[in-house]
Amino acid sequence: MSSVASGSTERPCIGVFDSGFGGLTVLRALLQHLPGADYLYLGDTARLPYGSKSAETITRYTAAAIRTLTGHGAQLVVIACNTASALALPHLQANSIIPLVGVIQPGAQAAKLATKDTSQPILVLATEATVASHAYQQACAEHGLSTLEKACPLLVPLVEEGWTDHPVTRQVAEIYLNEAVATARPGAILLGCTHYPLLRPLLQRSAESLLGPIPVIDSAEATALHVQTMLPQAAHASPAQPALRFFATDSPQKFQRLGQRFLAHPIESVTLLDLDT
Ligand code: DGL
Numbered sequence: 001m002s003s004v005a006s007g008s009t010e011r012p013c014i015g016v017f018d019s020g021f022g023g024l025t026v027l028r029a030l031l032q033h034l035p036g037a038d039y040l041y042l043g044d045t046a047r048l049p050y051g052s053k054s055a056e057t058i059t060r061y062t063a064a065a066i067r068t069l070t071g072h073g074a075q076l077v078v079i080a081c082n083t084a085s086a087l088a089l090p091h092l093q094a095n096s097i098i099p100l101v102g103v104i105q106p107g108a109q110a111a112k113l114a115t116k117d118t119s120q121p122i123l124v125l126a127t128e129a130t131v132a133s134h135a136y137q138q139a140c141a142e143h144g145l146s147t148l149e150k151a152c153p154l155l156v157p158l159v160e161e162g163w164t165d166h167p168v169t170r171q172v173a174e175i176y177l178n179e180a181v182a183t184a185r186p187g188a189i190l191l192g193c194t195h196y197p198l199l200r201p202l203l204q205r206s207a208e209s210l211l212g213p214i215p216v217i218d219s220a221e222a223t224a225l226h227v228q229t230m231l232p233q234a235a236h237a238s239p240a241q242p243a244l245r246f247f248a249t250d251s252p253q254k255f256q257r258l259g260q261r262f263l264a265h266p267i268e269s270v271t272l273l274d275l276d277t
Pocket of ligand 1: 018019020022023048049050051052080081082083084127130156192193194195
C-alpha cells in the first residue's frame with residue numbers, strides 16, 4: 001500500500017472527493033480532527049448523482065477526480081462519496097500512487113462501536129448503487145454485524161433542495177424507515193450517504209418514533225479519525241489556518257451557496273473544472 005511520508009514538518013495536503021456537495025460533511029470532520037493539514041475539495045457536481053450510475057462509470061469518474069487532485073498536490077485522497085467508496089475504491093486502490101481512504105470501512109467500524117446488541121442488524125441507509133454493491137454488508141460482516149440495507153433514492157434530491165426539515169422529507173423518510181424495518185428490528189442506523197448527515201435530526205426523530213431510542217451513526221467522523229492515524233502530524237492545530245481550495249465541475253456559484261450549508265463555514269471561492277479534459 002502507498003503511504004504518506006511521516007515525520008515531515010510540512011503541512012500535508014489532503015484531497016477530498018465527492019460527487020457533489022455532500023462530501024463537505026466529511027471535510028468538516030477532517031478540519032476538526034486534522035487542523036494541521038491543507039485541503040483540496042473536488043465535487044463532481046456536473047455529474048451528480050453517482051448513486052444511480054453503473055460501477056464502470058463511477059470508477060472512471062472517480063479515477064479522473066483522483067488524478068486531478070493528485071495533480072494539484074494532494075498526498076492522500078479521501079473518497080467521501082459512499083457510492084464511489086463502495087464501487088470504485090476497491091479497483092482504484094491497488095494501482096494508486098498515493099493512499100486512498102474510503103468511508104465504508106470507518107463507517108462499519110463506527111457501527112460496531114455504537115452497537116450494544118450485536119444480534120440486532122445495522123440498518124444501512126444509502127443510495128441504490130451503494131446498496132446494490134453490498135459494500136456495507138461485507139464491511140459490517142467483518143465486524144460480526146448483520147445488516148438491513150435500504151436504498152433511499154429520494155433523499156439526495158430533497159437535501160439538494162434544502163428540504164432538510166420539511167414535511168415532505170419527513171414523510172419520505174418515514175416510508176423508507178417503515179419499509180426497512182418490516183422484517184427485522186435494527187440496533188443502530190448507519191447513514192451510508194454523504195447527504196444524510198444533514199437529515200440526521202429528522203431521521204433520528206422519525207426512527208425513534210418508530211423504534212424507540214436508537215443510535216444513528218455517520219462515517220464522517222470515523223473516517224476523519226482513521227485519516228488522523230495515518231497523518232498524526234496533522235492532528236494538532238498550528239498558528240496557520242488550513243488552506244482550503246474548492247473545485248466543482250458545474251456552477252461555482254451554486255457550489256458556494258449550497259456548499260456553505262454542508263460545510264457550516266463560508267466558502268470564499270470555487271474553481272470550475274472539466275474532468276473530461
Ligand atoms: N455522494 C453520494 C453518496 O455518498 C450521494 C450523492 C450521489 O448519488 O451522487 O453515496
